[in-house]
Amino acid sequence: QVQLDESGGGLVQAGSSLRLTCVASGRSFDTYAMGWFRQVPGKEREFVAGIDWTGGTTAYADSVKGRFTISRYNALNTVYLQMSSLKPEDTAVYYCARSSFTTATTTHYEYDLWGQGTQVTVSS
Numbered sequence: 001q002v003q004l005d006e007s008g009g010g011l012v013q014a015g016s017s018l019r020l021t022c023v024a025s026g027r028s029f030d031t032y033a034m035g036w037f038r039q040v041p042g043k044e045r046e047f048v049a050g051i052d053w054t055g056g057t058t059a060y061a062d063s064v065k066g067r068f069t070i071s072r073y074n075a076l077n078t079v080y081l082q083m084s085s086l087k088p089e090d091t092a093v094y095y096c097a098r099s100s101f102t103t104a105t106t107t108h109y110e111y112d113l114w115g116q117g118t119q120v121t122v123s124s
Contacts, residue, residue, distance in 0.1 A: 002026030002113060006096045009118030014088055016122070020081040022096030022115060030074035033099035035111060036081045038092035038120075045095070049081060050104030059104045064090075086122045093117040 008020040020036065035050040049070035050059045058070050067086075072079040079096060097111035105111070 004115035006118040029077040053102040
C-alpha cells in the first residue's frame, strides 16, 4: 500500500526557514506529479506548490512565490518544500499529496493520495 509520510514541521520565528520532507512508499512515485497543500482550522485546504513527474516544471501559489521552493528526488521517492522568510500567516498544517496526473496541478481534487500532515507554526 502506497503512503506518504511528511516530516520537518515545527515552531519557528518569523523570517526563519524550514524544509519539509515527504517520503513515498511503494512504486510509481516518479510517474506522478506531487504537491504541497496547507490548511488552517475553519478554512479550505490551500494549494502551496506543485511539481511535475520529472521535476522540471513547478507551480506556486502567489502567497509563497519567491519564498518557497518545491523539489523532488525520484531515486529516493522524496519531495521537499524549502520554506524561507516565513511569516505568521504561513502557520498551518502542511500536507504532501500525489497528483492523479503527471503535470503539476493546483486543485486538491486532482490529488488522490495524502499524507497525515505536519504542523508549521510561525511566531511573530
